[in-house]
Amino acid sequence: xxxxxxxxxxxxxxxxxxxxxxxxxxxxxxxxxxxxxxxxxxxxxxxxxxxxxxxxxxxxxxxxxxxxxxxxxxxxxxxxxxxxxxxxxxxxxxxxxxxxxxxxxxxxxxxxxxxxxxxxxxxxxxxxxxxxxxxxxxxxxxxxx
Amino acid sequence: xxxxxxxxxxxxxxxxxxxxxxxxxxxxxxxxxxxxxxxxxxxxxxxxxxxxxxxxxxxxxxxxxxxxxxxxxxxxxxxxxxxxxxxxxxxxxxxxxxxxxxxxxxxxxxxxxxxxxxxxxxxxxxxxxxxxxxxxxxxxxxxxxxxxxxxxxxxxxxxxxxxxxxxxxxxxxxxxxxxxxxxxxxxxxxxxxxxxxxxxxxxxxxxxxxxxxxxxxxxxxxxxxxxxxxxxxxxxxxxxxxxxxx
Numbered sequence: 001x002x003x004x005x006x007x008x009x010x011x012x013x014x015x016x017x018x019x020x021x022x023x024x025x026x027x028x029x030x031x032x033x034x035x036x037x038x039x040x041x042x043x044x045x046x047x048x049x050x051x052x053x054x055x056x057x058x059x060x061x062x063x064x065x066x067x068x069x070x071x072x073x074x075x076x077x078x079x080x081x082x083x084x085x086x087x088x089x090x091x092x093x094x095x096x097x098x099x100x101x102x103x104x105x106x107x108x109x110x111x112x113x114x115x116x117x118x119x120x121x122x123x124x125x126x127x128x129x130x131x132x133x134x135x136x137x138x139x140x141x142x143x144x145x
Numbered sequence: 146x147x148x149x150x151x152x153x154x155x156x157x158x159x160x161x162x163x164x165x166x167x168x169x170x171x172x173x174x175x176x177x178x179x180x181x182x183x184x185x186x187x188x189x190x191x192x193x194x195x196x197x198x199x200x201x202x203x204x205x206x207x208x209x210x211x212x213x214x215x216x217x218x219x220x221x222x223x224x225x226x227x228x229x230x231x232x233x234x235x236x237x238x239x240x241x242x243x244x245x246x247x248x249x250x251x252x253x254x255x256x257x258x259x260x261x262x263x264x265x266x267x268x269x270x271x272x273x274x275x276x277x278x279x280x281x282x283x284x285x286x287x288x289x290x291x292x293x294x295x296x297x298x299x300x301x302x303x304x305x306x307x308x309x310x311x312x313x314x315x316x317x318x319x320x321x322x323x324x325x326x327x328x329x330x331x332x333x334x335x336x337x338x339x340x341x342x343x344x345x346x347x348x349x350x351x352x353x354x355x356x357x358x359x360x361x362x363x364x365x366x367x368x369x370x371x372x373x374x375x376x377x378x379x380x381x382x383x384x385x386x387x388x389x390x391x
Contacts, residue, residue, distance in 0.1 A: 011308070128188065129343050
């Protein structure tokens with residue numbers, strides 16, 4: 001066996017080892033490296049009341065309610081499987097809207113409401129030109145009249 | 146492959162190729178910038194801020210593609226001992242680092258109006274920052290005295306470092322799939338694009354432009370490293386000759 005083949009095999013074995021270690025580390029981090037928890041995870045009892053955490057989900061359609069004090073809003077965060085009511089006092093980002101993703105920093109209160117100290121809007125991977133953004137899906141598929 | 150490992154033969158190709166890559170790249174960039182800034186409409190929800198994708202996405206791909214080719218060059222240098230591969234790896238490091246920094250900067254500028262924050266420690270952003278640090282480490286490992294000692298190519302340590310660092314590339318790519326993150330999922334996949342066609346096409350122009358520019362920079366830097374080595378070798382010979390005269 002030539003020295004060059006020996007080095008190739010050595011490099012291949014070392015790469016497989018490093019790759020394997022990386023995959024193991026990544027899968028071990030699966031829960032720890034998550035940026036937020038979903039409503040389903042929260043409802044499954046993975047969090048305690050008062051524990052600082054991030055909650056991420058869609059803002060349910062028609063759920064945003066402005067409270068009488070003028071600065072507090074309430075809405076429902078959902079992931080399709082579970083829903084958590086959220087209360088937030090402050091200014092939300094421009095892209096915060098119903099049927100759109102959001103991430104909230106805060107903690108669960110004993111009454112089951114998530115109290116947020118900060119809200120970020122999450123953008124999804126779809127990019128649409130303005131005239132198509134508001135159209136329902138069925139209309140987008142239809143040919144232009 | 147061996148044919149191009151000869152620096153003289155490489156230079157015969159690289160010299161005329163460099164201006165082509167450079168000017169063609171700049172032409173594509175100009176066309177892409179014009180199209181991305183004036184021709185296409187703003188995005189439905191984000192408005193004008195979405196236009197930054199024409200810089201952000203090529204920068205991200207070139208930052209990651211840069212390390213992938215750097216690691217491959219490290220492997221070729223390690224196994225086949227091609228000095229040109231090590232020179233290529235060193236030439237890629239700086240533009241790769243620059244594009245990674247550009248990706249982080251444009252992402253941050255986009256994140257503030259879109260998400261409401263400049264920076265969050267989510268999987269995608271953190272792994273991309275790690276890539277920037279990997280590049281910085283590689284540059285520190287391979288410049289200055291170390292480069293001269295290695296005759297412009299890589300030490301074994303630097304080549305191994307390049308290979309080990311490559312583990313970060315699939316992590317960056319999968320970070321938005323494995324872990325829920327603030328950064329959105331991939332828009333462009335094997336199955337197609339979730340960026341509407343009317344907004345997508347300038348990305349092809351800027352991607353081609355930045356890639357050609359990247360190629361031109363790598364060729365220029367490789368030629369410079371080879372020239373530096375020749376100067377160093379000639380100076381050594383001169384010094385030796387003088388030594389024998391006296």
